[in-house]
Amino acid sequence: MYFASRVLQAVPTLAAAAVLLFAVTHLLPGDPALVYAGPDATPAVVAALRQSMGLSAPLPVQFVRWLALVLRGDLGKSVISGYTVTGLLGQAIGPTFELATAALLLSLLVGGALGIAGAIRGGAWLRTATAYSSLALTVPNFWTAILLILVFSVTLRWLPPSGMASLVRDPASALALLILPAVTLSFHLSGVVCRFTQGTLLEVLREEYIRTARAKGLDAARTVLRHAMPNAIIPLITVVGIEFGRLLGGVVIVEWIFAWPGIGHLIVQAIGNRDYAVIQGSLLLLTVAVLGVNLCVDMLYGLVDPRIRYS
């Protein structure tokens, strides 16, 4: 029941996304056929295009037709390259997945470690962890990226500033190229994870069952790993899930800066070319990904904590 209602709740959100994305191409100032035909097209060509694009039908009819095409996986063609949008997205999804996964793992590792250290050790560790999370939550990702390039590529010349290589064919270059974008993308999330782990853990460590565990003679490491962390991890899942949506949004800027050939890069290129079918398709894919992640988190949350399913 809980899972079914969660899935049903995602439907109106997805429908709203579909309407908004339909609007991207169909409510443009001016004639979409003119945009597709390009500035040099003759009136006859534009008129023929209007007919073939079905633009003379009423808007609701156009929306249903568009939706039917989308559901069949037909997102149209790029006006610049002539490739299908589905094909372009298929090429771009791998790099975006690689970058987002690397950033997620990095933020859990760095943010989690700092948060745990701050909560357990206190003192200087706590101050360091607090300062780190404040900084990570303050600095926008495009400036983090520029500063990292300035220090590690321009000044020290340790890492390449942009590009991507295959992890299978050239793992060394691939890792070197992955470091800066992954660190940039993970910085904000690592701050959230750090602040949240620290806060929740500090609260859990005051609970009576922790005192009991300590009184039994368990060492600090086991108390934290076996007793405190499992209880601190439940709220962390929700926060990471919600923030993962923001991370996918961040992909747009980070991929553009580091010339990482993913969906974000595809969107910004399409914005520059006014290639609306590509903008529409990429936004749709990212929206579905964000909603999918939110749904998975809801499900996971229900699985980890049965009280939520029955409330």
Added chain:
Amino acid sequence: MLTPPRGAPAGAPRGPRAGGALPPVLRRLWAQPGGRLGVCLLAAMVVVAVAVRADPVKMGVGAPLETPTWTHPFGTDEFGRDILARTAEGLRISLGVSLGAVSVGGAVGAALGLLAGYWRGFADIVVSRVGDILLPYPPILVGIALTAILGPGAVGVAVAIAVVSFPLFLRVARAASLVERSREYVEAARALGADTARILGRHLFPNVLPPLLTQFAVSIAYAVILEAGLSFLGVGVQPPQASLGSLLSTARTYLEQAPAYAVFPGVFIAVLLLGLNLLSDAMRTALDPRALARGAR
């Protein structure tokens, strides 16, 4: 003794009045080191935005890509324009667009949230659902979609900021209104014959204001990031106008020749955001109703 909240109807025991509660809140804000630092950082940004009046679009005031000097403390850009003047203009635009758009989106969201929480029932379900539908989208994607529809420029950015802020205020106002509507002072006002408009405006609103003010500071920070992000991608403020985001975007091309170009506008965004984050944290503490009750005793 428990003191009734602000806006309590006549006849109820006298508590702190609507106007009288403000100075203690400001005092509590100033008493926190984070609050003081936040206010000072924001004041410094406003001073720069207002005081630097040099022409931001005049070309050739110095050599192209000059390093910082006494005449041009932040250096000059690729057309020999003063980067300090352009950064100040970026700050003015960023603050203006963010304050205006969050105010509009926030006012609509807060009003609907207040009504939804007070009326409950069908109106509440419809309004909350609209808010829930808008909430999960990453702001930058909403911004790209809206600027694609409305065309690149400050207007598209402002609409995007308003659309993104709206559900946040709706949620906060609705939650606060749901709690307050069942309190005794609202029932007392209703028993005394006050109509809905009076209850909402005179009694509920002053009491849901504290969480809304905190949300306002948080949303301004989001708005600054969104404006800079969209301008960075080229769909926000258009040249020759400067935005903190578009300045950084251009500076990226000249990292080797003029590193200062990328550093100063970035420092201004970071200081602005740090100030807003510190202020919203301090406001949360200062406007905490429990702290208010302690202060009123």
